[in-house]
Amino acid sequence: MTATPVRGNTAWWCMLVALCLVLLAPLTLADVPPLLDYPNHLARQFVLAFIGDDPILARFYVPRWGIIPNLALDLTVPPLLWFLPIHLVGRAVVGLCLLLPVAGAVTYHRAISGRLSYWPLGAVLFVYDGALLRGFLNFVGSVGLALLLGAVWAAWRDRRPALTALIGAAGAVALFFCHLTGLLFFAILRRHLDFAKRSGGSLL
Numbered sequence: 001m002t003a004t005p006v007r008g009n010t011a012w013w014c015m016l017v018a019l020c021l022v023l024l025a026p027l028t029l030a031d032v033p034p035l036l037d038y039p040n041h042l043a044r045q046f047v048l049a050f051i052g053d054d055p056i057l058a059r060f061y062v063p064r065w066g067i068i069p070n071l072a073l074d075l076t077v078p079p080l081l082w083f084l085p086i087h088l089v090g091r092a093v094v095g096l097c098l099l100l101p102v103a104g105a106v107t108y109h110r111a112i113s114g115r116l117s118y119w120p121l122g123a124v125l126f127v128y129d130g131a132l133l134r135g136f137l138n139f140v141g142s143v144g145l146a147l148l149l150g151a152v153w154a155a156w157r158d159r160r161p162a163l164t165a166l167i168g169a170a171g172a173v174a175l176f177f178c179h180l181t182g183l184l185f186f187a188i189l190r191r192h193l194d195f196a197k198r199s200g201g202s203l204l
Contacts, residue, residue, distance in 0.1 A: 012116050016106065019124045023098050031087040033094055037135025041073055042090050049078035070138050072178040097137045098127050100144025104151070108189075111151035142175055142182020149175070150189035157193070 027033060032042070051057045073093065080089045105123035110116060132140050149171040156164040168190070175183040 009116055012118065015118070016121060019121060020099055020102065023102070023124055023127055024095050027091045027095055027098075031091075033091065035094070035133060035135035035137075038090070038094070038137075041135060041137060042086065045073065045077040045081060045090075046086055048074060049081040069176055069178070069180045072138050072141065072174075075177065093137065097132070097141045097144070100141050101127055101147070102144070104144040104147025107151040108147045108154070111154040112193075139179045139181060142178035143185060145171065145175060145178060146182045146186040146189065149186050150193070153190055154193050 032039065047057055047061050048063060051061055051063065077089060077093060102121075102123045105120040106116075109120040149168060152167050152171075153164060156167075172183060172186065175186055
């Protein structure tokens with residue numbers, strides 16, 4: 001497989017969309033995807049969303065907030081439960097975590113090579129891995145987000161340094177609340193990109 005031009009590549013985009021739909025298809029088969037830690041995530045989001053209005057929940061649970069990692073789901077999902085069904089929101093979150101690593105791989109490859117290629121689409125083969133099946137949604141999402149931020153850093157650091165630094169700083173905060181591994185991964189990507197620029201070597 002060879003790299004292909006960015007513009008006018010209908011076949012490439014059709015394949016990307018088709019592969020993403022295949023990844024999401026299992027989420028339509030059950031209200032509760034068979035991910036090990038997913039029911040715990042779902043129950044915690046429900047409690048956080050409704051504990052203020054439910055005296056029975058308030059008897060057993062007390063939210064204790066702190067500046068710690070792994071809070072991405074706890075900060076974003078409960079507000080959605082106020083007006084959307086819990087199983088719909090839960091599957092949407094799982095779907096987003098499925099697509100983020102694929103989007104990150106494709107975008108990062110595009111940023112460092114300047115071309116679209118079929119090779120990064122192979123990321124779909126590794127999405128349903130052990131981390132996802134164990135329900136580590138914050139971790140999986142952080143990997144995809146780190147790749148997206150790495151792509152922004154590679155594409156804009158010379159043309160828009162101030163905006164790139166701002167996005168990088170905001171992204172680092174988001175990654176901290178997602179998972180520390182994602183933050184470390186982003187730091188490694190940045191260091192690799194900066195080293196390659198200074199040394200004049202290839203990014204690939």
